[in-house]
Amino acid sequence: xxxxxxxxxxxxxxxxxxxxxxxxxxxxxxxxxxxxxxxxxxxxxxxxxxxxxxxxxxxxxxxxxxxxxxxxxxxxxxxxxxxxxxxxxxxxxxxxxxxxxxxxxxxxxxxxxxxxxxxxxxxxxxxxxxxxxxxxxxxxxxxxxxxxxxxxxxxxxxxxxxxxxxxxxxxxxxxxxxxxxxxxxxxxxxxxxxxxxxxxxxxxxxxxxxxxxxxxxxxxxxxxxxxxxxxxxxxxxxxxxxxxxxxxxxxxxxxxxxxxxxxxxxxxxxxxxxxxxxxxxxxxxxxxxxxxxxxxxxxxxxxxxxxxxxxxxxxxxxxxxxxxxxxxxxxxxxxxxxxxxxxxxxxxxxxxxxxxxxxxxxxxxxxxxxxxxxx
Amino acid sequence: xxxxxxxxxxxxxxxxxxxxxxxxxxxxxxxxxxxxxxxxxxxxxxxxxxxxxxxxxxxxxxxxxxxxxxxxxxxxxxxxxxxxxxxxxxxxxxxxxxxxxxxxxxxxxxxxxxxxxxxxxxxxxxxxxxxxxxxxxxxxxxxxxxxxxxxxxxxxxxxxxxxxxxxxxxxxxxxxxxxxxxxxxxxxxxxxxxxxxxxxxxxxxxxxxxxxxxxxxxxxxxxxxxxxxxxxxxxxxxxxxxxxxxxxxxxxxxxxxxxxxxxxxxxxxxxxxxxxxxxxxxxxxxxxxxxxxxxxxxxxxxxxxxxxxxxxxxxxxxxxxxxxxxxxxxxxxxxxxxxxxxxxxxxxxxxxxxxxxxxxxxxxxxxxxxxxxxxxxxxxxxxxxxxxxxxxxxxxxxxx
Ligand code: SF4
Numbered sequence: 174x175x176x177x178x179x180x181x182x183x184x185x186x187x188x189x190x191x192x193x194x195x196x197x198x199x200x201x202x203x204x205x206x207x208x209x210x211x212x213x214x215x216x217x218x219x220x221x222x223x224x225x226x227x228x229x230x231x232x233x234x235x236x237x238x239x240x241x242x243x244x245x246x247x248x249x250x251x252x253x254x255x256x257x258x259x260x261x262x263x264x265x266x267x268x269x270x271x272x273x274x275x276x277x278x279x280x281x282x283x284x285x286x287x288x289x290x291x292x293x294x295x296x297x298x299x300x301x302x303x304x305x306x307x308x309x310x311x312x313x314x315x316x317x318x319x320x321x322x323x324x325x326x327x328x329x330x331x332x333x334x335x336x337x338x339x340x341x342x343x344x345x346x347x348x349x350x351x352x353x354x355x356x357x358x359x360x361x362x363x364x365x366x367x368x369x370x371x372x373x374x375x376x377x378x379x380x381x382x383x384x385x386x387x388x389x390x391x392x393x394x395x396x397x398x399x400x401x402x403x404x405x406x407x408x409x410x411x412x413x414x415x416x417x418x419x420x421x422x423x424x425x426x427x428x429x430x431x432x433x434x435x436x437x438x439x440x441x442x443x444x445x446x447x448x449x450x451x452x453x454x455x456x457x458x459x460x461x462x463x464x465x466x467x468x469x470x471x472x473x474x475x476x477x478x479x480x481x482x483x484x485x486x487x488x489x490x491x492x493x494x495x496x497x498x499x500x501x502x503x504x505x506x507x508x509x510x511x512x513x514x515x516x517x518x519x520x521x522x523x524x525x526x527x528x529x530x531x532x533x534x535x536x537x538x539x540x541x542x543x544x545x546x547x548x
Numbered sequence: 549x550x551x552x553x554x555x556x557x558x559x560x561x562x563x564x565x566x567x568x569x570x571x572x573x574x575x576x577x578x579x580x581x582x583x584x585x586x587x588x589x590x591x592x593x594x595x596x597x598x599x600x601x602x603x604x605x606x607x608x609x610x611x612x613x614x615x616x617x618x619x620x621x622x623x624x625x626x627x628x629x630x631x632x633x634x635x636x637x638x639x640x641x642x643x644x645x646x647x648x649x650x651x652x653x654x655x656x657x658x659x660x661x662x663x664x665x666x667x668x669x670x671x672x673x674x675x676x677x678x679x680x681x682x683x684x685x686x687x688x689x690x691x692x693x694x695x696x697x698x699x700x701x702x703x704x705x706x707x708x709x710x711x712x713x714x715x716x717x718x719x720x721x722x723x724x725x726x727x728x729x730x731x732x733x734x735x736x737x738x739x740x741x742x743x744x745x746x747x748x749x750x751x752x753x754x755x756x757x758x759x760x761x762x763x764x765x766x767x768x769x770x771x772x773x774x775x776x777x778x779x780x781x782x783x784x785x786x787x788x789x790x791x792x793x794x795x796x797x798x799x800x801x802x803x804x805x806x807x808x809x810x811x812x813x814x815x816x817x818x819x820x821x822x823x824x825x826x827x828x829x830x831x832x833x834x835x836x837x838x839x840x841x842x843x844x845x846x847x848x849x850x851x852x853x854x855x856x857x858x859x860x861x862x863x864x865x866x867x868x869x870x871x872x873x874x875x876x877x878x879x880x881x882x883x884x885x886x887x888x889x890x891x892x893x894x895x896x897x898x899x900x901x902x903x904x905x906x907x908x909x910x911x912x913x914x915x916x917x918x919x920x921x922x923x924x925x926x927x928x929x930x931x932x933x934x935x936x937x938x939x940x941x942x943x944x945x946x947x948x
Contacts, residue, residue: 546927
């Protein structure tokens with residue numbers, strides 16, 4: 174763990190915290206959006222907000238892959254899992270996400286064969302071991318996970334596997350950021366760019382944010398010091414009146430991205446004309462589907478999914494939370510009807526969801542906690 | 549945007565999620581419309597504080613099972629397990645002994661104080677580095693008795709066997725149970741055997757029950773904790789859970805970590821001889837240290853502040869937890885105590901624990917405060933603070 178500890182040093186954090194505070198102009202408020210759910214999780218898990226001056230606030234963005242799956246889409250997945258001879262495989266995060274009629278867990282309790290896997294390759298293994306079953310992988314995620322899904326399809330094709338398919342729900346980050354920037358209630362001073370996604374797409378695709386929307390973006394790593402350092406870089410840009418795309422996560426993110434990974438995605442998948450995002454509605458060209466050449470690995474083609482849209486519950490404000498318009502606790506059902514145990518919105522399910530992170534880790538007022546943790 | 553009408557292909561056929569609307573109505577019916585006017589120390593609550601107060605009320609509401617069927621989360625030892633026990637079993641069996649909700653029942657029979665407990669074991673795989681389902685089943689029940697301050701005496705053992713299970717494996721499990729029982733100074737005096745068809749259980753499940761005698765004049769309990777008390781653990785946490793996870797081979801990590809399964813009665817004896825300041829002890833099994841601390845914080849209406857830096861955790865456990873995206877504080881141990889002692893007795897308790905081989909790695913990990921009540925707070929290694937709540941969902945099924 175030595176590699177990790179280096180990026181969790183409290184002394185260095187203290188120094189950065191002072192530098193950030195020194196850059197705050199009196200009377201000015203700064204809000205930065207961390208686009209990625211991984212960042213949200215890190216921020217809460219380490220209590221990072223304790224290091225930020227009161228005038229700097231972090232707004233949680235739409236980058237949690239579990240959170241953006243609309244209910245209707247999950248109902249379709251559950252429909253597939255309930256077809257004869259199907260084994261549905263999914264990341265653990267998805268298991269508790271409620272659709273219009275319950276979750277994978279509920280469906281599993283009723284008899285569907287739904288298994289948790291750590292990677293799509295695990296599904297492939299299950300497919301090889303069960304030749305008389307149809308094994309489906311519930312593919313979710315941004316450009317970060319799309320390459321491994323695509324690789325798995327290529328592997329299945331190379332092996333001539335007949336009983337494996339993916340239910341493709343991969344989404345792309347840029348259209349979502351664009352939707353937020355175009356939204357009239359946007360009040361942000363800058364962005365922490367999603368480090369993992371950027372290892373694939375690089376930093377170039379963000380340039381329109383600086384050029385057309387005049388907001389700085391710093392591509393940030395996932396350790397707490399990375400995030401503090403990135404906030405510092407954003408503050409420096411604002412002080413200097415610059416808005417540029419910068420890369421704090423150089424140890425992992427190449428400026429031009431990973432061409433090979435992009436090629437693999439492109440080989441297997443193409444952009445959908447539109448896709449529904451939970452809470453954000455339909456966004457054009459914001460998701461990937463399996464290309465026709467690989468249709469025999471496309472669960473959408475194999476199973477005639479109902480494709481019925483399910484309206485978000487009236488009280489649910491996931492959209493506003495995902496866009497950073499309201500804080501999680503400002504949602505009317507936060508913590509009462511909607512809790513991690515009985516989630517109504519998706520942001521409450523995944524540990525990367527803004528509501529779950531706030532409920533699980535940050536549900537208290539700072540003053541009382543400071544008092545309690547004083548030695 | 550959620551309320552807006554979006555015209556789009558596929559929109560024509562649109563449903564709403566009835567269960568969600570129902571949940572919202574149900575929660576709203578428990579709201580107190582006058583809450584906004586409540587004052588805290590003469591001050592009106594801020595909006596955020598009102599929300600927090602609302603959450604606190606909901607958390608204290610009587611538990612209700614929302615699911616129509618049992619899911620794996622009901623067995624995880626976290627929130628769903630508590631809800632199931634409170635809303636179903638406690639409701640059906642209600643009596644003063646059960647209501648104490650400790651790891652063991654305390655009974656007075658003919659002048660003697662007895663501790664009585666039971667536990668079932670479904671661990672997968674059956675054999676793992678450092679132990680197997682057999683010693684786990686003996687140690688688990690011995691420990692549930694010992695943490696109540698009892699000297700464990702007699703155990704029962706019930707076996708549910710799957711058709712086709714190798715007799716040699718069963719022999720090995722029985723041998724381990726015999727050794728564990730001898731080490732713990734207990735005898736297995738009664739038992740039961742059932743066989744089910746292939747596929748109806750996974751190899752072997754074991755249930756053990758145990759009786760012990762409470763000879764010391766002490767009353768321990770999660771509800772006896774006070775601000776100023778200290779929180780200790782008897783050694784590195786999470787070893788058992790991570791060992792079993794790795795033994796399943798799902799993570800592709802090589803490691804020589806072993807389960808910590810061990811009988812704790814002797815260690816507890818040493819501790820109780822050294823100090824009378826012990827308020828409560830638990831062995832940190834399913835749900836880990838975090839779950840126990842949450843139970844204590846709620847039962848005693850106190851805040852518990854844990855210092856992450858002080859929590860002894862092996863590198864392997866930290867590494868595997870990082871990969872799984874879980875917190876070692878939630879990972880099961882099978883031979884580790886969580887102890888709350890009177891603050892003035894901290895040094896005595898720590899020295900006593902460290903004097904025994906099973907307590908060598910003991911450490912003080914936190915302190916009890918009065919505010920905010922019922923919450924467990926963590927001072928993170930990074931220097932921030934956060935809540936450590938009861939676990940939701942189940943990252944590690946069938947760990948014991
Ligand atoms: S509290 Fe629940 S419904 Fe409200 S925004 Fe969060 S996840 Fe969505």
